[in-house]
Amino acid sequence: MIEALALSKRHGSRPALDDVSFTVPDGVLAALVGPAGAGKSTVLRLAVGLDRGSGAVLFDGEPYSRLPRPAHAVGVVLDPRALHPGRTARGHLRSLAAGAGVPRRRVDEVLEQAGVTGARRSRPQHFRRGAALRLAVAGALLGHPRTLLLDDPLTDLDDDSRAWLLDLLRVHADGGGSVLITASRAADVLAVADELVVLRRGRLAARGPASDLVAGLKAGVLVRASDPGLLAGAILRWGGDVEPCDDGALVVTGLDMAAVGEVARAEGVAVHELSRRTADLDAALLSLELPETELLPGANPGAVPGASAVPA
């Protein structure tokens, strides 16, 4: 199980993460989603002690820094291109295995599992994205970890590697492990993630079972117009509800698409886009109201043994 407890991080005066808590139980594949800069990578970097902040991330109750054999508990893929330029793929894995106290024979097993046996003698800095990611995942699997953390694994991935990866993650979670991946678009992970944790500007925007979150999205109409303020006022007068988005679009509920078009015409406002809100799943998720956050027992980092895993 992964527990993120009250994670916060600032870059100067700018908060990169603000009091983010969530749990990924055993047997669950969770996706941390949010637009660029939302703080997803920061969560993973804090989790494995590569960044400093406040709060804690616990793996089966222990911070990463206190795991006796971290590679045997948590498999991590942050940057698949972080490789020694002079090593072959197999050499790279052998060096990881040696550092993690994993027997050498395990290297050939994970190369095969990742489908990169044929490229074991190649230098991976020339690998395409799919092969580089497979090699990185192979490295993460060396110690048979129960938990997997992968930062943005799906971007620019070829279809075969994507299918391979999603299958591997699903099987891992179904076998009782916990998996946390990050993605910029919820649509990319909706079919595979059990749980979503949605971040918006470093804060939790929504979290819960993916199917519940999507079912909870109110049907609505997304409209972009020349004068959103004027249109919003008119929609309210006509009995609709309006939620403004960051990019100036409005999400309207209580009026159908034709009615929104009519209101705009009556107000003399030019409409630049009119679509069903479900077309923009991410905007809809980001605008969800987060229920009162129930802090996990002991979520006060001061009360959690080893919570200084992420030193302030």
Ligand SMILES: Nc1ncnc2c1ncn2[C@@H]1O[C@H](COP(=O)(O)OP(=O)(O)OP(=O)(O)O)[C@@H](O)[C@H]1O
């Ligand atoms: N070293 C740094 N110095 C200053 N600001 C930083 C640094 N690293 C990250 N940030 C800022 O912290 C915020 C969160 O960054 P983070 O990389 O965690 O976001 P992200 O959701 O992973 O984005 P992306 O999908 O683009 O990787 C962003 O505003 C980013 O610009």
